[in-house]
Amino acid sequence: MSSLPLNRQQQGIRRTLWWLLLMLAGSVAFTVALVPLYDVFCELTGINGKGVNSARVLQSTGIDQQRNIEVQMITRTAAGMDWHFSATLSHKAVHPGEIHQMWVRMQNLGNTTGRARAVPSLSPAEASNYFLKLECFCFDDQQLAAGESLEVPVVFQIRSDLPEDLHRLTLAYTLYPQTGP
Amino acid sequence: MTSNSYSSAEGHIHEPPLRGIKRWLLTTNHKEIGSLYLIFSLVMFFIGGTMALVIRAELFQPGLQLVQPEFFNQMTTMHGLIMVFGAVMPAFVGLANWMVPLQIGAPDMALPRLNNFSFWLLPLAFSLLLSSLFMEGGGPNFGWTFYAPLSTTYAPPSTNFFILSIHLAGISSILGAINIIATILNMRTPAMKLMDMPLFVWTWLITAFLLLAVMPVLAGVVTMMLLDINFGTSFFNAAGGGDPVLFQHLFWFFGHPEVYIMILPAFGIASMIVPTFARKRLFGYRSMVYATASIAILSFVVWAHHMFTVGLPLAAQLFFMYATMLIAVPTGVKVFNWVATLFHGSISFEVPMLFTLAFIVQFTIGGLSGVMLAIVPADYQYHDTYFVVAHFHYVLVPGAVFAIIAGVYYWLPKWTGFYPDETLGRWHFWLSVIGVNLTFFPMHFSGLAGMPRRIPDYALQFADFNLLSSLGGFLFGMSQLLLIWVVVRCVRGGKPAPDKAWEGAEGLEWQVPSPAPLHTFSTPPEFIPERDSPGRA
Numbered sequence: 001m002s003s004l005p006l007n008r009q010q011q012g013i014r015r016t017l018w019w020l021l022l023m024l025a026g027s028v029a030f031t032v033a034l035v036p037l038y039d040v041f042c043e044l045t046g047i048n049g050k051g052v053n054s055a056r057v058l059q060s061t062g063i064d065q066q067r068n069i070e071v072q073m074i075t076r077t078a079a080g081m082d083w084h085f086s087a088t089l090s091h092k093a094v095h096p097g098e099i100h101q102m103w104v105r106m107q108n109l110g111n112t113t114g115r116a117r118a119v120p121s122l123s124p125a126e127a128s129n130y131f132l133k134l135e136c137f138c139f140d141d142q143q144l145a146a147g148e149s150l151e152v153p154v155v156f157q158i159r160s161d162l163p164e165d166l167h168r169l170t171l172a173y174t175l176y177p178q179t180g181p
Numbered sequence: 182m183t184s185n186s187y188s189s190a191e192g193h194i195h196e197p198p199l200r201g202i203k204r205w206l207l208t209t210n211h212k213e214i215g216s217l218y219l220i221f222s223l224v225m226f227f228i229g230g231t232m233a234l235v236i237r238a239e240l241f242q243p244g245l246q247l248v249q250p251e252f253f254n255q256m257t258t259m260h261g262l263i264m265v266f267g268a269v270m271p272a273f274v275g276l277a278n279w280m281v282p283l284q285i286g287a288p289d290m291a292l293p294r295l296n297n298f299s300f301w302l303l304p305l306a307f308s309l310l311l312s313s314l315f316m317e318g319g320g321p322n323f324g325w326t327f328y329a330p331l332s333t334t335y336a337p338p339s340t341n342f343f344i345l346s347i348h349l350a351g352i353s354s355i356l357g358a359i360n361i362i363a364t365i366l367n368m369r370t371p372a373m374k375l376m377d378m379p380l381f382v383w384t385w386l387i388t389a390f391l392l393l394a395v396m397p398v399l400a401g402v403v404t405m406m407l408l409d410i411n412f413g414t415s416f417f418n419a420a421g422g423g424d425p426v427l428f429q430h431l432f433w434f435f436g437h438p439e440v441y442i443m444i445l446p447a448f449g450i451a452s453m454i455v456p457t458f459a460r461k462r463l464f465g466y467r468s469m470v471y472a473t474a475s476i477a478i479l480s481f482v483v484w485a486h487h488m489f490t491v492g493l494p495l496a497a498q499l500f501f502m503y504a505t506m507l508i509a510v511p512t513g514v515k516v517f518n519w520v521a522t523l524f525h526g527s528i529s530f531e532v533p534m535l536f537t538l539a540f541i542v543q544f545t546i547g548g549l550s551g552v553m554l555a556i557v558p559a560d561y562q563y564h565d566t567y568f569v570v571a572h573f574h575y576v577l578v579p580g581a582v583f584a585i586i587a588g589v590y591y592w593l594p595k596w597t598g599f600y601p602d603e604t605l606g607r608w609h610f611w612l613s614v615i616g617v618n619l620t621f622f623p624m625h626f627s628g629l630a631g632m633p634r635r636i637p638d639y640a641l642q643f644a645d646f647n648l649l650s651s652l653g654g655f656l657f658g659m660s661q662l663l664l665i666w667v668v669v670r671c672v673r674g675g676k677p678a679p680d681k682a683w684e685g686a687e688g689l690e691w692q693v694p695s696p697a698p699l700h701t702f703s704t705p706p707e708f709i710p711e712r713d714s715p716g717r718a
Contacts, residue, residue, distance in 0.1 A: 009367055009368060012366070012367040013291045013292070013363050013367045013368075016291075016362065016363045016366050016367055017292075017359065017363055020359045020362055020363065020393065021359075023393055023394075024355065024359075024393055024397065027393060027394050027395070027396075027397040027398070028397045028400075028401070030397075030398075031397050031398045031400070031401035031431075032401065034398070034401070034430075034431060034434070035405075035416065035427065038424075038427050038430065042424075045494075078420060117420075119419050119420065119422070123492070125492060125494060126494055126495075174419065174420075176419070176420030176421075177420070
């Protein structure tokens with residue numbers, strides 16, 4: 001065999017190799033991008049139930065006196081946490097458009113000062129973009145000395161264009177210990 | 182990279198041949214590496230199979246008899262990981278190593294040294310994975326899908342070794358895929374266009390692109406696990422603002438293309454064997470190629486059908502349901518094409534054909550239960566039950582594994598120069614068919630009745646179905662010993678095979694002597710598309 005066609009083949013292989021490595025780099029870059037993309041996607045659509053985790057501005061959408069939405073509040077603490085964490089009122093009927101607040105009570109039952117943060121979840125998830133938190137204890141870490149207790153509110157408004165088929169929203173908060181700075 | 186690594190077979194002919202262990206450690210020959218892959222896969226098949234038998238032995242009766250639940254969980258996890266990454270995938274890579282160069286008239290793979298490296302990563306990866314079983318706290322116990330936080334917050338300490346072994350196996354797959362694509366795109370004999378390639382080559386080309394696209398996602402997922410476990414990040418940890426559901430999205434974005442990686446080459450094998458023993462050309466060559474490509478593309482937009490119950494919005498559930506059902510169309514095209522090839526053919530039933538026909542029927546059963554699982558409201562009942570176990574075992578065992586075995590029987594004469602023993606082969610086939618269906622068919626019923634996956638003990642009403650499954654499992658497992666016997670006998674001797682071992686076979690691989698010498702096609706073979714192309718008019 002003459003060496004000419006072999007060389008052409010080698011060049012072809014080398015060119016293919018570069019393309020494949022480029023593709024591979026693309027796949028890796030896409031993988032890295034998936035995590036922030038997921039967060040952005042969830043924030044825009046609200047479908048993972050977290051909703052926007054910062055204060056929203058009150059909207060004057062008018063109050064719909066005809067509809068009653070039941071808002072339930074569920075609380076739990078992460079496994080192994082010796083804090084008490086409960087809602088002072090477990091459910092409340094509200095009209096869309098009104099501003100309401102619900103309170104939670106937390107108490108550090110342990111012997112040392114601790115810091116904790118509640119992670120919210122709202123279901124059904126499609127309500128996330130209609131449930132506006134104007135103020136929430138879940139925006140910040142809460143620090144409690146041993147035995148200390150605290151009552152903190154979530155202030156919210158349900159937009160009056162909440163989809164017709166939603167009648168009950170469940171707010172779930174899980175309290176996790178915070179160890180970082 | 183030096184030009185040396187590209188050298189064709191001729192470059193090595195005059196070197197003194199290496200002997201003993203070094204020959205196998207250092208080989209760059211595609212046939213030897215192909216054999217290594219196949220032997221490795223067979224070993225893993227038996228290790229993973231033994232774990233399956235531990236599972237079936239425990240489930241033979243209700244109650245805890247043989248193993249503790251912790252160990253049972255490690256068995257289900259390791260069985261899945263080993264069968265997927267250690268047995269099925271390397272078996273297909275081994276067949277590709279052996280047959281792709283022979284089928285396209287190339288002297289070797291494009292990157293022979295890389296080929297050696299890809300293979301030797303695997304024994305390393307899997308000895309690492311298996312060694313974790315003996316570590317303190319045990320091996321991986323979170324299921325082969327290793328959902329976070331089971332695999333992060335609640336994982337045994339050996340999980341870091343699991344992550345490393347997945348990385349190694351992933352790198353091996355990526356390098357293997359690069360090699361196969363470079364070979365197919367550049368080293369075909371002159372005049373062989375893409376649309377003249379045998380379907381096994383076509384399906385592997387598409388599979389290799391799938392591997393290249395999704396193995397980095399798997400690598401990314403396990404890296405995030407590594408960071409969550411050891412470096413305090415919170416990708417999947419809700420306490421730190423992460424999301425465990427993200428894990429499932431990422432895993433299945435890899436995982437669904439992965440299941441097609443394990444079946445597309447099987448389609449290719451069936452498309453080689455059916456025409457040979459029906460003595461007709463493959464019906465609808467072009468539609469086969471397009472159907473394969475369609476399945477590959479669709480595989481990227483169906484991942485969430487594994488997660489219907491995580492609380493997806495209705496629109497997403499509907500989208501993933503319809504997209505999943507759409508896959509039945511190209512898959513149906515393939516099944517109909519095989520049947521149309523058989524139609525009016527002069528069919529003979531040698532062992533490779535028996536396994537292939539069983540593959541077609543049984544894979545279709547698995548495909549149909551797949552369509553059932555795609556229906557969202559029905560999936561709420563089926564989710565995480567034995568119905569799912571029955572489904573994916575039907576596509577993987579009587580599906581992919583039967584196709585691999587069919588390919589082995591089909592090409593053994595080319596590899597060894599002897600026909601595999603026909604009588605033993607028939608025994609192997611019939612025992613396997615009875616065993617595999619006895620194992621997995623009752624699982625449909627136990628699943629529909631509500632038996633959950635991954636449990637070491639179960640309610641009394643599932644006892645009869647589980648007894649049948651366990652009996653079938655042991656029958657299937659034991660009958661695979663026949664496969665070893667057949668292969669060993671075939672390597673040692675038997676009825677000599679001519680170059681073209683099967684009367685109706687077509688393709689360049691049947692032009693080289695049987696057994697195929699170490700170096701073939703040093704000069705590209707003649708290929709006339711009008712005469713030789715499987716897609717000719």
